[in-house]
Amino acid sequence: MSEKVILAGLGGQGMMLLGRLIAQALMLEGKNVTFYPSYGTEVRGGTAYYHLTVSEEEIFSPVIEEADTLIMMNLPSYLKFKGFLKPDSMLFLNSSMIDKIENEMNIDVYRIPATKIANNIGNVVASNMVMLGAYNEVKNLVSIPVFLSCLKNVLKGRKEPFYEVNKLAIERGAEFVRKY
Amino acid sequence: MTSTEKNKKYLLTGNEACAEAAIQAGCRFYYGYPITPQNEILTHMAIRMPQVGGTFIQVESELAAINMVYGSAAAGARTMTSSSGPGISLKQEGISYLAGSELPCVIVNIQRGGPGLGDISPSQADYFQAVKGGGHGDYHTIVLAPGSVQETADLVFDAFDLADCYRNPVMILSDAQLGQMMEPVVFNKKCKPNLYKKDWALTGADGRKRNIIKSFYPVKGELEKFNAKLQKKYRQIKAEEVRYEEINIENADIVIVAYGTCARICKEFLKKGQSLNVKVGLIRPITLWPFPADIIQKVSERVQAILTVEMSAGQMVEDVRLSVSGRCPVHFYGRTGGGIPTPKEILKKISEIVSVREKVTCTT
Amino acid sequence: MEAIYKTPKTLIDTPTHYCPGCGHGIVQRLIAEIIDEMDIRGKTIGLAPVGCAVLAYNYLDIDMCEAAHGRPPSVATGIKRVHPEKIVFSYQGDGDLAAIGTAEIIHTANRGENITVIFVNNAVYGMTNGQMAPTTLINQKTLTTPHGRSEKNDGYPLRVCEILSVIDGSRFIARTSITSPKNIIKTKQLLEKGFKTQIQEKGFSLIEILSPCPVYWRMSSVESLKFIDKEMSTTFPLGIFKDWESRN
Known part of the structure; x- marks a missing residue:
């Protein structure tokens, strides 16, 4: 098994946390992972992007040239990374922030209104977890309890009150694509 | 992170792994100045050093950092500083003095693009600076180049041992990509800070002959003799420490x-x-x-x-x-x-x- | 019969490399006397600068360390953090401390580093044959100010004690001279106070000593001492600038 994912969104949309959770969970499942974040000037408001590679085998280059999956939280992110798609790629779009795209290669696209779903459950910041739930449901990567234990670990201390809403967001994301 | 367990896998950036490995290797004195892409080393040290009873100082300049390293090394402790290209250039004066005074320490360069201010993306353009000396005089630092986050951690352990063994500065020459990316890492190497006796260190000359740490040899012939000794050491390192x-x-x-x-x-x-x-x-x-x-x-x-x-x-x-x-x-x-x-x-x-x-x- | 004057144990009995009339020998003897009297030879670590006093370790029988030009305060910091129970002092000249090492001295004082700095100010670069120092007086002639230091081109003599005394981290800051037996006794008292400041863990102390350099001032030894008393002390007034014991 090998999976190359590019995650991108507005700085502040939680792509870092999303990518780390997937990487951490898969690491615990015994997979090799590399997670390469953009760094430096990408602050709240700019495009933050992350390359995540998962494999049974040793991973060499952490930089992805062709992605198996794109998880895109807003339109500028999609426009920046659509060139990394190949015919059998999957595309996960936050449809709350990306209206229409031209699907030239006719690839599998999952349009998830992540921001709206997160808003409905009371915390717009949890849109990243909605995407996580959806992505994991489609790809069937990790069992939900493993994600939740990683999430609990990350949200220790000051951020503990946010655990429940994030958990709910993961579930709602998974639910949404089950009905897709 | 408040401590690490043996055999446990951690998902860390190369920079975090580098800092944590230094702590695990017995480094208790770290001095640094912010510069991208190595800031995570400072951040990690700022959290961890107080937890292990060590010293972290965010210094006023790279000159201060490398000279504090010089002081702590002279005092017999395991000590480290880190930076990226522009900061490493500033440290070169101190690195030459460290080599000239034969003081063990670890210097980390998370390379970024140059020359000048360049940019913050990965580069290997500090190779000459690292392996050919960098500062003034005939000297060498041992230069280790990791290829993964795990190897970054492992080489940091080895760097401290090599530094103590040869009384020589050791440089970890990494780059922005290896510093910023996250990979699983385990900290299984043993800490061996007391492997080499440092009877040359400055501890106060209580009941013994005084120790002097210096690189100044003004009497004609002395400096040539000292350089011959250095070169002999370098030949030994060349014979015994090549890794690929x-x-x-x-x-x-x-x-x-x-x-x-x-x-x-x-x-x-x-x-x-x-x-x-x-x-x-x-x-x-x-x-x-x-x-x-x-x-x-x-x-x-x-x-x-x-x-x-x-x-x-x-x-x-x-x-x-x-x-x-x-x-x-x-x-x-x-x-x-x-x-x-x-x-x-x-x-x-x-x-x-x-x-x-x-x-x-x-x-x- | 009892000897009333002898070489201090900590002072190595050897001819120094200092020029006739130079003040370094006096200051280093005072340090040796204090180390003997306080019985701290076994736990004192000294820093020698780049400059005329670089060979101080040839004269003081204690653990000593060289430092790059201007960097003794940082090196001292590195040593003191490893051995907080030891007594660490740096011995620096005016070029070392007030020109190339200005950032280091200010930030070391500002961190309140518990070390003692002995700052020998002779208003000239001696080791390199007499160029202008940051503390060279206005109109003073040196190799690089052949017509005298001009404020327009070279700026003003830097008053280190005045600067450091307004820094929150400093605890004991004083300026003295060694132009007479009386002043030498006073200097010894201030140096003792500096060491005491450190031993009692009060924090950063610095004692500036106005010291003669007859060779590069192009004066006789006697004229040099008069120059300090009449000229130098006007630009650099003697006194205690900050003292943790007298809170005002």
């Missing part, structure tokens, strides 16, 4: 020489296999100084060509050429200013080498 990784070099037609991030890209190229009708192998230097000259010389006697791949305009290739001494053609492929070679580009370069070679074979 080799892949498929036994029957290779072409051997690539690449380190750090570039070696990873080259491994990706090797893994993908090639439609080319040549066998390609890889030598990955892990110690850049001492340089693995012997193995490169050995393969140069039987391969058709050597290709050096770097994120620079061609620096390590000079050491490769010295090792090869004309025994086979040495080609170079490099990217600068934040460009990272891709497996496709390496394939293209190898194809060029092969087609040139075939043309030559046809005409002769």
